[in-house]
Amino acid sequence: MFAPGAGRFLAPALVLLAVLWGLFALAILPRTIPLALLLGLTSALVAFLAVFFRDPARAPGPGVVSAADGRVRDVRAEGDMWRISVFMNVTDVHVNRFPLTARVAAVSEGGHGFRPAYRPDAEGNVQRHYRLESAYGPVEVVQMTGVVARRLVSFVGPGDTRAKGDRLGMIVLGSRVDVLVPESRLTPTVAVGRRVLAGVTTIAEERR
DSSP: OOOOHHHHHHOOOOOOOOHHHHHTTTTTTTTOHHHHHHHHHHHHHHHHHHHHEEEEOOOOSSSEEESSEEEEEEEEETTEEEEEEEEEETTOOOOOEOSEEEEEEEEEEEEOOOOOSGGGGGGSSEEEEEEETTEEEEEEEEOOSSSSSOEEEESTTTOOOOOOOOEEEEEEEEEEEEEEEETTTTEOOOTTEEETTTTEEEEEEEEE
């Protein structure tokens, strides 16, 4: 399965690859080294796009789950919220998911610049905030850009209600996704360095 919108990137690459293979197989163009190199590069591009836009089916895990694939880079208290930050690299699945069943109260933009997403000052980067209404109170998901990853994609808008693990959006070419949960109701269950999967790995559970 591929992420929504993947066709606009994959389709042209596949058409180009099919044309090149046809020209190569039928010897319509001379079988030269440049043509072979172009064929190889186009094949590599198609393979990269297929991996990049993959969107595997997943069963939601318990509690509040990660909104992104990647590695936990920060877990800290911030006012009356816990911030759990996940850094995505280029090889991770880039589709972001709802960390819990919720209604989208608002979607807003913020920040400026495109600093490396793993740096502390990346919190000022161009970003998109999803303010969610949940059974635990207000929760926020923040997509952040990076040096290369500058395109934030939304699959939902204000007023939409989605179940835990449903698709929320994606970030093209990696970067970072933060989840903020109320400190009074939830407590983190992951530590810095932990590998997590969007929609699957529990990152917070109800406070006892």
